[in-house]
Every structure is written in structure tokens, then in C-alpha cells.
Amino acid sequence: MSNLSDSSLAILGQEVPLGRVDKALKELWGADAARTRASLMNIAVYSEDPDSLERNTQLLGEITREHSCRGLLILALPDQTPPQARAWITAHCQLYGGHKSVCSEQISFVLAGGKADQVRNIVFAHLDSDLPLVFCWQGDLTENFDERLYSVIDMLFVDSSTWCKPETDFDRLQFAISQNTARFRVYDLSWLRSHSLRTALATCFQSKLALEQLPLLRRMEITHASGHRVAALLMVAWVAVRLKCTLDICQKGLCLITAEGQRIEVLVTDNGAGDPLQGIFMHSDAANISVTRVSGSQYAKARVEIGDHLSEEMLPADLGSDGELIGSQLARLGGQSLYFQMVPMLRGML
Amino acid sequence: MPDLENPFQETLIQRHRAESCTVVIFGATGDLTHRKLIPALYNLAVDGDLPPQFKVVGFARRDKPDDVFRAELEESNKKNSRQGHDAALWSSFGQSIHYHQSEFQDVEGYKSLKTLLDSFDKERGAPANRLFYLASAPEFFDQIMLKLRESGLNEGAGDKFSRVVCEKPFGKDLKTAQHLNEVVSQTFHEKDTYRIDHYLGKETAQNIMVLRFANLMFEPLWNSRYIDHVEITCSENLGMEGGRGGYYDTAGALRDMVQNHLFQLLSLVAMEPPTGLSADAVRDEKVKVIRSLRRWRGAKEVAENVIRAQYTAGSVDGVDRVGYRQEDRVNPQSNTESYVALRLYVDTWRWQGVPFYIRMGKQLPKKATEISIHFKNPPQIPFATETMNGTSNSLVIRIQPDEGISMGMLSKTPGQSLLLQSVKMDFRYSSSFGKASPEAYERLLLDAMSGDATLFARRDEVENAWTFIDEIEHAWHNEGEQPPMCEYPAGSWGPKEADELLHADGRAWRRL
Numbered sequence: 001m002s003n004l005s006d007s008s009l010a011i012l013g014q015e016v017p018l019g020r021v022d023k024a025l026k027e028l029w030g031a032d033a034a035r036t037r038a039s040l041m042n043i044a045v046y047s048e049d050p051d052s053l054e055r056n057t058q059l060l061g062e063i064t065r066e067h068s069c070r071g072l073l074i075l076a077l078p079d080q081t082p083p084q085a086r087a088w089i090t091a092h093c094q095l096y097g098g099h100k101s102v103c104s105e106q107i108s109f110v111l112a113g114g115k116a117d118q119v120r121n122i123v124f125a126h127l128d129s130d131l132p133l134v135f136c137w138q139g140d141l142t143e144n145f146d147e148r149l150y151s152v153i154d155m156l157f158v159d160s161s162t163w164c165k166p167e168t169d170f171d172r173l174q175f176a177i178s179q180n181t182a183r184f185r186v187y188d189l190s191w192l193r194s195h196s197l198r199t200a201l202a203t204c205f206q207s208k209l210a211l212e213q214l215p216l217l218r219r220m221e222i223t224h225a226s227g228h229r230v231a232a233l234l235m236v237a238w239v240a241v242r243l244k245c246t247l248d249i250c251q252k253g254l255c256l257i258t259a260e261g262q263r264i265e266v267l268v269t270d271n272g273a274g275d276p277l278q279g280i281f282m283h284s285d286a287a288n289i290s291v292t293r294v295s296g297s298q299y300a301k302a303r304v305e306i307g308d309h310l311s312e313e314m315l316p317a318d319l320g321s322d323g324e325l326i327g328s329q330l331a332r333l334g335g336q337s338l339y340f341q342m343v344p345m346l347r348g349m350l
Numbered sequence: 351m352p353d354l355e356n357p358f359q360e361t362l363i364q365r366h367r368a369e370s371c372t373v374v375i376f377g378a379t380g381d382l383t384h385r386k387l388i389p390a391l392y393n394l395a396v397d398g399d400l401p402p403q404f405k406v407v408g409f410a411r412r413d414k415p416d417d418v419f420r421a422e423l424e425e426s427n428k429k430n431s432r433q434g435h436d437a438a439l440w441s442s443f444g445q446s447i448h449y450h451q452s453e454f455q456d457v458e459g460y461k462s463l464k465t466l467l468d469s470f471d472k473e474r475g476a477p478a479n480r481l482f483y484l485a486s487a488p489e490f491f492d493q494i495m496l497k498l499r500e501s502g503l504n505e506g507a508g509d510k511f512s513r514v515v516c517e518k519p520f521g522k523d524l525k526t527a528q529h530l531n532e533v534v535s536q537t538f539h540e541k542d543t544y545r546i547d548h549y550l551g552k553e554t555a556q557n558i559m560v561l562r563f564a565n566l567m568f569e570p571l572w573n574s575r576y577i578d579h580v581e582i583t584c585s586e587n588l589g590m591e592g593g594r595g596g597y598y599d600t601a602g603a604l605r606d607m608v609q610n611h612l613f614q615l616l617s618l619v620a621m622e623p624p625t626g627l628s629a630d631a632v633r634d635e636k637v638k639v640i641r642s643l644r645r646w647r648g649a650k651e652v653a654e655n656v657i658r659a660q661y662t663a664g665s666v667d668g669v670d671r672v673g674y675r676q677e678d679r680v681n682p683q684s685n686t687e688s689y690v691a692l693r694l695y696v697d698t699w700r701w702q703g704v705p706f707y708i709r710m711g712k713q714l715p716k717k718a719t720e721i722s723i724h725f726k727n728p729p730q731i732p733f734a735t736e737t738m739n740g741t742s743n744s745l746v747i748r749i750q751p752d753e754g755i756s757m758g759m760l761s762k763t764p765g766q767s768l769l770l771q772s773v774k775m776d777f778r779y780s781s782s783f784g785k786a787s788p789e790a791y792e793r794l795l796l797d798a799m800s801g802d803a804t805l806f807a808r809r810d811e812v813e814n815a816w817t818f819i820d821e822i823e824h825a826w827h828n829e830g831e832q833p834p835m836c837e838y839p840a841g842s843w844g845p846k847e848a849d850e851l852l853h854a855d856g857r858a859w860r861r862l
């Protein structure tokens with residue numbers, strides 16, 4: 001654990017011996033006169049990145065703002081020797097109207113030499129009983145993502161934009177889902193990141209006028225920030241699936257071909273900095289339909305221009321941080337079937 | 351794409367989104383519009399739940415341009431919006447607001463309104479749904495309905511709907527309610543008539559059905575075999591502030607709160623499981639509860655079961671309060687009750703012999719609305735009963751404030767002796783769900799726009815409730831020997847006669 005400085009560990013709270021975690025938590029809440037601990041679920045955040053502790057403590061803090069839970073923060077360093085496991089406890093309390101309202105506990109583990117066995121055992125031993133397990137797996141789905149572990153997960157969050165080996169990761173994910181023992185639903189942050197943009201685009205096509213333009217589309221552009229190409233490609237895949245198009249990758253780039261044989265040129269543009277997904281633009285000869293993020297605000301502008309007709313609407317934009325995305329998905333629940341319809345097409349574009 | 355269906359629709363389905371709509375508010379310069387309706391619509395915009403190409407038209411008497419109207423609403427939105435005020439969003443939302451000056455009585459004003467609405471549809475490229483919201487004093491309902499009919503606005507444009515939302519009070523007795531219903535039904539179909547009861551829009555009221563019908567552990571006990579009695583309390587720590595006395599003195603606690611809000615809560619607690627979740631399936635069951643209320647014969651029986659009272663001078667929250675009859679705009683000889691307590695029986699198989707005690711009062715010690723279910727004692731308790739402080743279990747559903755559910759049960763106290771004590775298991779919405787609940791009006795406006803009438807009162811519910819209430823009012827005001835008007839000091843929990851109502855049955859009001 002040499003490369004983890006004391007200051008990076010300090011954020012985790014009070015260090016406790018591994019066997020005393022439950023006792024220490026009891027003491028922690030015993031000292032709380034407000035008795036405001038509440039829990040609706042277990043949320044585990046797993047990472048193998050040594051620099052992730054601070055970021056993930058903030059992530060849990062953000063999620064607990066709306067979802068009281070027992071948080072497990074796990075940093076596994078499978079290749080580090082000698083093997084050693086350490087634990088810390090702390091609490092996230094949220095203030096509402098000036099008084100302490102929701103308090104959630106966080107137990108953090110740093111597992112040097114942490115292989116699948118150890119990770120699994122740490123998770124099993126520290127779950128709050130009867131409550132569902134939400135697991136946020138950061139980075140590639142490594143060997144530690146094993147069957148005994150994922151068979152207890154109820155909701156799995158991954159982020160395919162951060163995968164170094166997406167082919168292997170998608171294979172692992174699809175294999176896991178096909179197992180009888182797997183009951184979890186998968187949520188890919190790259191897909192969730194476009195939720196509001198997709199909703200806004202759907203809103204643009206609520207009118208007959210706009211719908212008539214759909215078969216006449218010739219060009220589509222999606223703009224994104226660096227590191228979010230997968231999220232943009234998932235948008236392309238979504239449009240393709242919804243319009244029943246096939247994909248054509250030619251020298252000029254990406255193209256969607258409708259059932260009627262119409263070609264829609266697709267441009268996916270990396271704008272460098274900014275919000276993960278910044279805009280979607282659709283053009284026919286007569287229409288320009290777009291949804292663009294209004295910079296510096298929580299809203300996106302949905303714009304439909306067809307000949308003389310112009311309508312504009314402000315709609316909620318996608319949430320910026322991973323914590324907000326996960327939090328809103330926990331509130332919304334919802335299925336995963338739509339996402340898995342996109343995956344084969346996405347894999348064709350990777 | 352011959353059928354012209356939105357292929358991206360799937361994304362919208364999860365969102366409870368209504369189709370394109372124009373909302374017309376009659377009485378739009380009033381308090382309700384400023385404090386509740388516009389902030390509710392704005393907050394729907396914050397969440398992206400407004401229909402596309404949405405418009406609001408404010409209809410009132412004073413002349414003012416759109417931008418003045420918008421600026422006034424913006425100011426009040428800053429004060430009243432649940433999720434704060436965002437200037438960028440308002441600049442877009444505000445553009446959807448328009449003002450239309452007219453007298454309610456002037457048919458020309460409706461014709462020009464129609465022209466305005468048609469011009470919006472033209473802008474949209476297709477007709478949109480229309481929702482007429484009556485936020486005016488009820489004496490104008492007749493006129494507004496008549497003029498909507500005369501101008502043809504009650505008919506939807508194309509295949510779109512035209513709907514009406516009626517604010518409370520819906521009548522002041524059965525006769526006036528029937529008259530209003532007649533007027534409304536000559537103008538709109540019942541399926542397009544939405545009678546607001548904002549209690550039904552509250553999260554905890556909606557949760558009553560979930561609690562009962564989605565959890566197996568309650569429903570098997572939800573009957574006269576296990577339940578001793580039910581209490582519904584609505585207490586307010588205010589009196590007639592802000593000139594409310596003028597209206598209140600013509601209504602009273604029974605008409606203002608019991609006929610609508612508290613009977614709705616009673617229905618949700620006592621109803622049978624609905625056969626489905628359609629608006630009518632739910633309302634069919636609710637209305638049966640009101641129809642099953644045991645009727646009283648004459649003033650004597652009313653007096654035995656209903657206590658009415660007025661507050662006298664006292665103190666609430668450390669502030670001295672005058673008595674009801676000394677309040678601003680209240681008749682000094684007023685015979686209107688500021689407090690009422692009732693003992694009701696729902697004469698069904700399920701509830702035979704279980705009293706439902708309902709109380710509502712002004713100038714009580716705190717603001718709270720809650721339902722408490724009190725279970726019977728176990729048939730035999732194998733412990734020394736004298737060591738117990740209260741032996742029965744209770745389930746409390748807090749409607750407001752501090753929405754939540756708590757359960758009271760017995761537990762052994764630590765120590766050598768076998769002492770039992772009642773302990774409380776508490777679920778608070780605000781500590782379990784960080785997300786704030788939407789305001790009742792947000793939910794109700796969205797439901798009205800998307801055609802879900804479950805949380806609105808149906809004609810027969812309203813009329814049956816008035817039939818019952820009228821009998822009490824009749825005994826109070828029309829017969830020879832009237833039941834007494836009791837008194838309670840402001841800041842107390844009501845008149846001693848209300849305590850005696852329960853003492854006579856061997857019970858006492860729950861301590862709030």
C-alpha cells in the first residue's frame with residue numbers, strides 16, 4: 001500500500017480493524033444524538049485505480065444525497081504485495097432545511113493483493129441484510145468480476161466509455177448475463193448520459209410536421225467531449241435501431257441506411273472539452289432539427305425548423321456527474337432491454 | 351412510415367408525458383395562480399414533464415400586457431417555486447405564458463380566446479389539447495361554463511380533448527353541488543371533468559393504497575376483527591389570517607375540510623381493493639365507503655356523534671390569539687364551527703362495529719394531518735399487564751408535515767423485571783428518500799393533462815359526501831333543538847366534549 005499516501009486515506013474517515021467494522025459502526029451511530037441513520041440499499045463502488053479513493057468518496061456522498069444506503073467503497077490492488085486488507089468507516093449526512101436529515105454510512109476497504117476471493121468475501125461480510133445490492137464497477141471487468149460475486153448483485157453500473165478493452169468487457173458482461181445465477185440489471189453510464197438528450201429528441205418528433213421529415217433525413221451529427229465517443233456511438237445506434245436502419249461503414253465514414261434505402265450520413269465529432277454529449281443535429285432538405293446543450297445551464301434547447309415553422313423548447317439536460325446519473329437511475333429504475341438492443345450495433349462501430 | 355408514429359416515443363413513455371396542450375386559467379391574476387399553479391407548471395418544466403409546445407393563457411378582468419403578467423408571475427415564482435428559479439429556464443417557460451383580458455360574463459371575450467387558441471394551434475402546425483382551469487370564486491362557474499359552451503370552446507379541436515378542472519369548493523351543499531354538476535355536465539363529459547382535491551395529490555395520500563395493497567402484512571389485519579378504531583386528524587395552528595374569515599364563516603370546518611379532504615382520506619383507508627388501477631375502478635370502491643356511512647336520525651343522534659365548537663381567546667406558539675367571533679370578517683354572532691369531531695361507522699362487512707373518529711380544527715397546538723389505525727389488544731397477554739403503558743399496536747400514516755409512517759409496538763424494557771413499553775418504528779419520507787416530493791398541484795396538473803382522473807373526485811363521490819354532510823348541517827341549523835356549539839381555548843386540542851366522545855367508548859384521542 002506504499003503508493004497510497006496518508007492524506008489520500010484520511011478522507012476515508014476512521015480506520016478500524018477489519019473484524020471490528022460492525023462494532024465501530026454501532027459506536028458511530030450510538031454517538032449520534034439525532035439518530036438519523038437510514039438505509040434503503042447497499043451501494044458498492046469498486047475500483048482497481050489507486051487514485052480513485054477521493055473521487056469515489058465524493059461519488060458515494062453524491063449518491064447518498066437522495067438515496068440513503070450503506071456504502072461500500074472497495075479499492076482492490078490485485079497485483080500488489082504483500083497482501084494486506086485495511087478498513088475505514090465514515091458517514092455522509094445531508095442537510096435539509098438546516099437540520100440533519102439523511103445519514104448514510106460508508107465502509108471503505110483497501111485490499112492489497114485483493115483477488116476475486118477476497119473482494120467477494122469483503123462484500124458478503126459487510127452487506128446490510130435484506131437490502132438490495134447496487135454495484136458500481138469502475139473500469140474494465142477484470143478477473144475479479146466473478147460469478148459468485150455478481151450472483152448477489154441486483155443492479156450493476158458500468159461505464160463502457162472507460163473500458164480499455166471494450167470487446168473483452170462486452171464479452172464478459174454478456175456471458176455474465178447469460179448465467180442462470182445472474183439476476184442483476186445492467187446500466188451503462190455511457191448510455192444513461194444521453195437519456196435527456198434522447199428524450200428531448202423524441203419530443204421534437206411529437207408533431208406530425210416533424211415526423212414527415214423522418215424518411216427524408218440525409219445527415220445527422222452528434223457532438224461530444226473527448227472520452228465520450230462511446231456515448232455518442234450509442235446514440236447513433238439508438239437512432240439506427242429506432243428507425244430500423246442498417247449500418248454501413250465505408251471510407252467516408254458512418255452511414256445509416258433506412259428500410260427504404262435512404263442513406264443518412266453520420267458524423268460523430270469530438271469537440272474536446274465540455275459536457276459529455278453536446279448536441280444532436282438532424283437535417284433533411286427542408287428541415288433542421290436539433291437538440292443542443294445550453295452551455296452553463298441545466299437545460300437543452302430542442303429546436304425544430306421546417307420551412308417557415310420554428311419551435312423551440314427548453315428541456316432538462318443530462319446530468320453532469322456520475323453520482324447524479326446513478327442517483328437518478330436509482331429513482332427511475334426502469335429496464336435494460338433497450339440498451340441491449342444497441343449493443344450489437346455499437347460493437348460494429350467500435 | 352405510413353402510420354406516422356413517433357419511433358422515438360419509447361423514451362417518452364416512462365415519463366408520464368402528456369400531449370401538446372394549452373392550459374387556460376380563469377382567475378389567473380389571483381392568489382392560487384401565483385402561489386400554486388404557475389410554480390407547479392414551472393416545476394414540471396424543470397423536470398421536463400410539460401407537454402411539448404405547451405402554452406398557458408391567463409384569463410382575468412384587469413387589463414395588462416403579456417410581459418407585465420409574466421413579470422408578476424416571475425416574481426411570485428421566485429418566492430414559491432419548490433426547486434428554485436432559473437432565469438434561463440424562465441425566459442423560455444415565460445414565453446409560453448399569455449394574458450387574455452375579459453370579464454367572465456362576456457361572450458366576446460371567449461370568442462377572442464378561441465381565436466387566440468386557434469392561432470397557437472396554427473403555430474404548432476396541429477391542434478392541441480385544451481385544459482380549462484377554474485381558479486375563480488365558485489359563483490362564476492355557471493357563467494364560465496355557459497360561455498365556454500356558447501363559444502364552442504368545450505369541444506376539442508380536431509381529435510383533441512377539451513377538459514375542465516374545477517377548484518374547491520365544489521358546492522356548499524348537495525343542492526349547489528348538484529347544480530354545479532349539472533352545469534358542468536351540460537358543457538363537458540364527466541370523463542373530461544376533473545374536480546381537484548389537492549389532498550389526493552399528496553405523496554402520502556397516494557401511498558395509502560400502496561401500503562395497504564402492496565404489502566401483505568397489513569391487509570389481512572385490516573378489518574373489524576383486528577382493528578379497534580381509526581382516527582383521522584387534521585389540525586391547523588392558524589386561524590382566520592389574511593382575511594380568510596370572510597369565506598370561512600360561510601363554510602365552517604365540516605364543509606371546508608371534512609366533506610372533501612378528510613372523506614377522501616377515509617375512503618382510501620376504508621375502501622376494498624379495486625379491481626384494477628383505472629380511475630373508475632379506484633373511484634368505484636371509494637364511493638362505496640361514503641355510501642356505506644351510517645346515517646343518523648335527527649338532531650339528537652347528530653349531537654351524540656358530532657361535536658362542533660369555536661375557539662375562544664388563547665395562545666398559539668406563544669402568540670395571543672383572539673376568539674373566533676372576534677376574528678376579522680367573522681360575524682360576531684357567528685354560528686359557524688372552527689372545530690368538528692365526528693364518530694362515524696362504515697356499515698360494511700369489513701368494518702362492522704369499528705368507529706372512525708374524525709376531527710378537524712383551527713387554532714390547535716400544531717399543524718398536522720394524519721391517520722392512525724389502532725389495533726385491538728391480543729386475546730391474552732401472558733405478562734403482568736399493570737407494568738404496561740398502553741398495550742395496543744398502532745399504525746400512523748402522517749400526511750403532512752413530516753410525511754411518513756410509524757408503527758407502535760410493545761417491547762421489553764432492558765433490565766431484570768419484565769416491563770413492557772410501547773416503542774415506535776418510524777419511516778420518514780425525508781430521511782429515506784432525499785428527493786423532495788413534488789407539490790400536489792404538480793402531480794394533479796400533469797394527471798389532468800395526460801388524462802388520468804384517479805386522483806380527482808367523481809361526481810357521485812362529491813354528491814354522496816354532500817348528502818351525508820347536509821344531514822349534519824340540517825340538524826345544526828334548521829331544526830328546533832340544535833346541538834350545542836362548544837368552545838375551546840385557542841392553542842388547546844379542542845373542546846372537552848370531543849374528548850368525552852371517545853371517553854364514552856373507553857378510548858382517547860391519540861397524542862400528536
Ligand SMILES: NC(=O)c1ccc[n+]([C@@H]2O[C@H](COP(=O)([O-])OP(=O)(O)OC[C@H]3O[C@@H](n4cnc5c(N)ncnc54)[C@H](OP(=O)(O)O)[C@@H]3O)[C@@H](O)[C@H]2O)c1
Pocket residue numbers: 376377378379380381382383385409410411412452453454455484485486487488517518519
Ligand atoms: N388561494 C388558494 O390557496 C386556494 C386554495 C384552494 C382553493 N382555492 C380556490 O380557488 C379559487 C380562486 O382562489 P384565489 O385565492 O386565487 O382567488 P382570488 O385571489 O380572489 O382571485 C380571483 C380571480 O378571479 C378574477 N375575477 C374575479 N371576477 C372576475 C370577473 N367578473 N371576470 C373576470 N375575472 C374575474 C380576478 O381577476 P382580476 O384580478 O382581474 O379582478 C382574479 O384573477 C377559489 O374558488 C378558491 O376557493 C384557492
